[in-house]
Amino acid sequence: MKRSISANLLILLIFLQAISAVPAGLSLIIDPSGKGIGLPPGVLENTPFKNFLIPGLFLFVVLGLLPLITLYGLLSRKKLNWAQKINWDKKFHWSCTFSFYIGLLLILWINMQLYFGITFNNLHFSYTILGVLILILSQVPDTKRDFMQEKIDSQS
Numbered sequence: 001m002k003r004s005i006s007a008n009l010l011i012l013l014i015f016l017q018a019i020s021a022v023p024a025g026l027s028l029i030i031d032p033s034g035k036g037i038g039l040p041p042g043v044l045e046n047t048p049f050k051n052f053l054i055p056g057l058f059l060f061v062v063l064g065l066l067p068l069i070t071l072y073g074l075l076s077r078k079k080l081n082w083a084q085k086i087n088w089d090k091k092f093h094w095s096c097t098f099s100f101y102i103g104l105l106l107i108l109w110i111n112m113q114l115y116f117g118i119t120f121n122n123l124h125f126s127y128t129i130l131g132v133l134i135l136i137l138s139q140v141p142d143t144k145r146d147f148m149q150e151k152i153d154s155q156s
Helices: 005-030 053-076 081-085 094-115 122-139 141-146 149-155
Strands: none
Touching: 005 053, 005 094, 005 122, 005 141, 053 094, 081 094, 094 122, 094 141, 122 141
8 A cells, every 4th residue: 555755754753753752751660760861850840740750651651652553553554443432533544543642742741841841942842843743744635545444444
């Protein structure tokens, strides 16, 4: 099955999100101090967290494992019943909708960091742009056409 340029770019960006979040989240789970990835002391000062365990779990599971599962769906177009149940637009394969979710969650993640007073830096800017691009690419007509459930079902 040939994919559109927009679908291939979406796949690449979801992959980049996953490979950046999995090791960072895992590092924060293993060492909740944040020293393992060079986070300065006091960065959690204005947040409800005493250490990086909860943010690390969120990063690992929601912004790491979920994109990996989504990547699997984007590449294989296989059905996952649990994923289809939380797909808000049943006309499209769950992985296309999950890509939208990931873009939105990534933007919210960065905005929550900024809300809690974590100083804006190049990583915040880069991941905000990544989230926006994922959102846009998941909604481009060519991408949507590639992941129409009816089209996928007819090719199975």
